[in-house]
Amino acid sequence: MGPRRPHARPATRITEAARKAANGSLSHRIRLPGRQDEFRELADSFDAMLARLEAHVAEQQRFAANASHELRTPLAITQTLLEVARGDLERDPGELVDRLHTVNTRAIDLTEALLLLSRADARAFTREPVDLSLLAEEATETLLPLAEERGLTIETTGGESPTVGSPALLLQLTTNLVHNAIVHNLPEQGSVRVTTRTEPGAVVLTVENTGENLAPDLVATLAEPFQRGTRRARAGRTGVGLGLAIVDSITRAHDGTLTLAPRRGGGLRVTVRLPAAD
Ligand SMILES: Nc1ncnc2c1ncn2[C@@H]1O[C@H](COP(=O)(O)OP(=O)(O)O)[C@@H](O)[C@H]1O
Ligand SMILES: [Mg+2]
Structure with a gap:
């Protein structure tokens, strides 16, 4: 000193x-x-x-x-x-x-x-026009077999949601979120809802799933690298704990914001807000 x-x-x-x-x-x-x-x-x-x-x-x-x-x-x-x-x-x-x-x-x-x-x-990465709703559909389609294997229903809705960015990274972001919504869900009768919409100046992707009850202070830490949630969740087959950290850094690299919130009745709601294309 x-x-x-x-x-x-x-x-x-x-x-x-x-x-x-x-x-x-x-x-x-x-x-x-x-x-x-x-x-x-x-x-x-x-x-x-x-x-x-x-x-x-x-x-x-x-x-x-x-x-x-x-x-x-x-x-x-x-x-x-x-x-x-x-x-x-x-x-x-x-x-x-x-x-x-x-x-x-x-x-x-x-x-x-x-x-x-x-x-x-x-x-x-280079930036180009991307429609978030198409990425949501693509991610859902790719992961549909995984959801069916787990007895989950997935519903994807939303109109054209144009933004600017890396299509590959934004697809990765969407895929990570839908993947999480499937694997961190209820053991049976779970559901996933993926929606895209536009707001003044922004496009918004929401991925929502049923699941166990999550404490708000736990939810606040989930996007940290290597953070793997509750011990119970960790007992099963888990990923490496970088999925949400990647979502967070892709969002920030696109000048967007990521919000995680516990769902009432259990599970998680993740919202990604990105600047709308001009
Ligand atoms: N959609 C979700 N619903 C409930 N819990 C989730 C969801 N997404 C992530 N989590 C929790 O956050 C932790 C971190 O997620 P992530 O960074 O993708 O790592 P991983 O999926 O590899 O464990 C998960 O282990 C899980 O506990
Ligand atoms: Mg994950």
Whole structure:
């Protein structure tokens, strides 16, 4: 932290804070006392910037640690499977190959999800006219067999909803939401509703599903990377916990907003609002 110098001149304190930040110390704050003059305003906004930067860096570190942990898991399982196989060369390799294949597929899915996330975050895509209602229909059609397998009904409605963006990323967003609405639903007699509509200046996609009751404070964390909801939900076959993080970053890359809300009676309602095409 360094010695406190409450009597140093404002300009000196601000310069010192800038130097500390440049050297990587993001926890220092100027906390300039006194009246609301230009120095005070500058110091306050500098402090606010440092706080945001510090939170952002902490988030990145958490993300890297979680991603490394998740990537290590399939590698560690692979190693164990191989060691066991080496100790027992008489065993039928068919089973080993099957298990290695499953673990490897999961590692590839995870890596692809991470790549997708960084691509959306970097806004590295070209923008073209997209009709959100067509994407909703396409995602629903692709996932219909999965819904039928689980005894769910899906209803997709909505008129033309033109926006501008990456058709591939927006299809991924829609697919992730419909996929979640299917797999995190009731064990039987569940339903999913997908709607698209236009509002002044915006197009809105809503994906709503029945399911278990969700506490609002849990719902608030679901879009964080690697967040996998309740323990009960995790007990079943789960994804890697990046689906909603990807939806969030694709939405932000399109200057839109994502809202998650518990449904009355259980389940979730997800709303994505994107700027309408001019
Ligand atoms: N439509 C939904 N209904 C109920 N819970 C959901 C829904 N979508 C997501 N969740 C909860 O949010 C968690 C995170 O979702 P996601 O990021 O897609 O990861 P994953 O599906 O791989 O677990 C899920 O594990 C689940 O608990
Ligand atoms: Mg998911």
